[in-house]
Amino acid sequence: MTMNIDIKRNEPVVLDRKILKGISRSSFTIVESYFEGNYPRAKKKIVEYLHQTAIVVPYADISFLDPEGNLYVFPRSTDAMPERPKESLFHPKGVDLELLQRLIESTNTRTLKSFLVRHFQRVGERTAKEVLKLAGLPPDKNPSKLTKEEISSLFHALKTYTKFLPPDPSVLSPLGADLFESGIRKELQPEFVKAVQRPPSVYEAHPFIVETAIAYGGQIRATGEIQLYRYANRIPLLYDVSSDVSYHIIKRIDWSNYGIKSPEDEPIVFFVHIVSTKVPFKTVGKEFIANVPEVAREIELGLRICARDLRLFLSRKRRKELLKKRYELFKMYYQIIAETLEELLGERPPVENLLHKLKVDIGEEYGGDNRGKEESS
Structure with missing residues (x-):
């Protein structure tokens, strides 16, 4: 199958479809990709990427035959799957000016009030009227007739209105503590592992969930530096670890309170997984998470919960x-x-x-x- 993605509707556009004979449609899925690069130079990072991916997708079998003829196999450890995310409308505080303009251009609604109710989550008629009053726009005006100045006024009203309900977290698909632990045990074979899924939170009108884990002992060895695995929507982040907010949180926690003299000198690995409709990356390279207070708080709370169980384990x-x-x-x-x-x-x-x-x-x-x-x- 060959397809494109319609980014306005978030839907696939199928360009070509072929059915292979003798293969059951429910048997498996093959995704083929082609890359050009210097494999000997990137080999270590590629294998590490697959290793870290295998931790957060413990329900998947991953095999990789590299250009040098080496076969890497990461077998699944469970048949359980995380819950699928639900489709939802945009939250009014989470849109930017460009997205608002695209929605206005594509809508078939005939009034601004119906436009707000139909295209944004948790916006009823009463809320729509209050937003339009704040923007100085009539509720019955046709969205297609808005000028650039009026669109800007509407955008400003959406950003400054304070009575919107929090965004719906059902659009997220966290891994879950059990699956997280299953993947860690499979790949690292620790003596102890504890994973925690924090409750849904919100930053800048974007829902997010933080999942943390700590693994200790077993096949893990001390390396003289903090061992931190970071993920954003199940994508491993391999670079700039020392710039990440999780790294700084680990550095400032007094681990002696949890029976750890120094994370650098003990067989301990930390894991932080952020699930969000908008991950707060610091740079366009998307290699590390910014120090957003709401996110940092959830990361620290999650790590401390895991650390309390580790303290009990080490004490025993x-x-x-x-x-x-x-x-x-x-x-x-x-x-x-x-x-x-x-x-x-x-x-x-x-x-x-x-x-x-x-x-x-x-x-x-x-x-x-x-x-x-x-x-x-």
Whole structure:
């Protein structure tokens, strides 16, 4: 299939369609793309991009045969899928002047009041009248008759009106904590992982959802620097990590409160996923997220929630290690005492029974592996 995208209607325009014989329509989808570039130079980033993508799409099988003949396979870890986003109208505070002009040019409504009600979400007749009054425009005027000055007045009114309801977050499609954790476990095989999906929030009339996660231990190794995986609408952001708002938040958090001496020197990886109709990129390169207060707050809250679970996990793990050391120390002395008594009395005391009781007393027998409990919390 060959198609274009109608950006005004956000709809596909099919140019060519072919049906392949012998292949079920429900079996799979193939997307072919062609790129020209210096693969040896970009190889590391390409493989890393696929690796990070596999984390946020754990329901997809990804295979990559590179120009050098190397095959990279990222198998799926689940058949579950995130909820599909719902189609919605524009929020009046989220449009720019160019978009407003396009809507006016394409509308078939005959009054400004009906134009606002039909083309913008959560705008009723009462709200439309108040906006038009603020703009100094009659509700029954035909949108096609507006002058540039009147369009500018309408745009200004949309931006300054303060009684609009918040935008509808159902247009977003977050990954979800369970799928996020599934992807992280599959790719990084950590000892601990915790993911959190924050409630929907709004910045500049654009809904957004922040998802955060922390993975620790297992196959993860300390690298001497902060390990941060960033995503925008499930797209990995590989460059300019130190300029990202998430990086600065991690740097300013006192991790000693969560049992971490230094994120740079411990086997820990942070994950931040921002889902929004307008991701607040700092530059046109779209490589890092700007320090928007509303977004920064949600990122920090999400990371701190994950960190609290990590603190509990580390506390239990370190206590278990301490108890194990105590047990080994007592075991050594018990053996020495038993051997000495055997030499003196000719009979070895039942040291095994004492060691078993010691195991029970210090919790070694019931220490178990906290990983599953922590990961599923």
